[in-house]
């Protein structure tokens with residue numbers, strides 16, 4: 001019952017390898033932190049997993065409900081169907097600025113209602129109630145009628161999380177989910193992320209830049225360095241490993 | 257400081273060769289302009305000799321004939337309505353065409369090509385030609401004129417809508433796509449909301465243009481204030497002609513103000529940023 005990433009590779013447009021065979025898996029109810037230097041390819045890795053970016057090689061496989069879904073090598077409506085199971089919270093949120101917060105959250109449901117109904121914004125009452133429910137769980141239900149473009153960064157982040165949750169996803173890909181939050185709100189959101197992951201049996205990947213938060217909230221951590229997995233293990237990562245992960249001078253990346 | 261290195265780095269690059277002949281180029285340009293004007297039978301002498309006649313004509317325009325004003329209201333209204341209906345029709349036709357034509361809506365290539373071609377054709381053919389085509393179908397009157405303006409407007413609105421859609425931030429549409437949404441849902445929930453301000457602005461701009469055009473379309477039999485203008489000219493009713501021109505000026509001024517107001521009302525909410 002897990003998400004498997006096998007030998008994922010991706011080259012930059014100029015041909016230099018960015019990811020050179022990344023393999024790991026994420027179990028149900030597990031929150032895995034991803035760390036690594038800026039520019040190492042963490043965002044690209046997440047985008048490859050739901051195929052917003054096309055990987056050059058490797059396989060991504062989701063086992064849930066006794067079935068095996070392969071997201072690599074499919075297209076069209078099959079890809080669309082599987083994408084519903086993958087939710088993403090973007091580094092820059094990607095909300096639709098001119099729509100209300102509530103509409104932005106409801107967008108998470110688009111994969112499940114008919115195109116025709118959605119053209120005239122025909123969401124069911126239950127959908128609307130659930131959207132409001134997620135907003136209130138994240139402490140921002142009072143923002144529901146506001147236009148998304150008028151929110152602060154931290155508010156946008158939580159709306160993006162609510163949208164992801166409306167998807168009823170199996171996999172949650174969160175790119176720096178707490179980067180724009182003050183320390184206290186960051187702790188709150190991380191706490192909610194763990195809770196949501198455990199309660200809904202999600203497989204969650206969260207790109208993180210704060211080792212303390214990783215230690216406190218993640219179940220496991222994966223470090224990426226020079227295109228490969230440099231560390232995969234307990235979240236209580238020790239300083240030595242951390243120093244290695246964030247050490248720019250070592251290895252070939254500097255030469256390349 | 258090292259003087260020699262300074263001079264060597266600050267030396268200006270040499271002028272391109274053709275620029276060294278710039279006096280020659282200027283002479284050539286001026287010569288071409290004078291030649292073109294002569295070909296178009298420009299004659300300052302004729303203009304000077306005709307000046308008294310021109311002044312006489314302008315004098316005959318005054319004073320404007322205010323008595324005819326009541327009889328001009330209905331034709332003026334007709335002209336404005338033709339422009340309004342044509343603009344709405346054009347917007348309705350342009351929206352789906354632009355969605356299909358835009359490069360970031362992931363529509364099938366064939367549809368994209370066809371819609372781009374249709375928009376281009378509508379733009380290249382002048383509205384007067386469309387008017388003549390529709391007149392052969394339905395006869396004279398405001399109907400063919402309005403249709404003609406609508407179809408021709410698609411050429412501009414379709415292109416502007418398409419550009420408005422292509423200029424939006426690609427992030428939100430991608431996020432909606434990643435949810436598992438269909439292409440139409442992406443258009444409805446991410447592309448159109450982001451492009452809407454520009455599209456409304458484009459539409460109001462086109463309405464301004466169509467008010468002017470519907471006057472001209474009136475010359476060729478669509479009626480309205482343009483028809484009254486041509487009749488007054490033919491019958492040498494110059495004072496009535498001036499009244500009509502003043503009214504047209506008023507209409508254009510009012511529509512411009514109105515669309516500015518509308519634009520401000522829709523997009524003028526200041527953000528607290």
Ligand SMILES: Nc1ncnc2c1ncn2[C@@H]1O[C@H](COP(=O)(O)OP(=O)(O)OP(=O)(O)O)[C@@H](O)[C@H]1O
Nearest residue numbers: 012013018036037038039040041042043044045091
């Ligand atoms: N479309 C692209 N064209 C060229 N280079 C790209 C493209 N997308 C990403 N890159 C490059 O790939 C590298 C990895 O980018 P990525 O966004 O994954 O980094 P990251 O690990 O998420 O960094 P950060 O922590 O700063 O978010 C960067 O050097 C980036 O410049």
Ligand SMILES: [Mg+2]
Nearest residue numbers: 042043091175
């Ligand atoms: Mg990133």
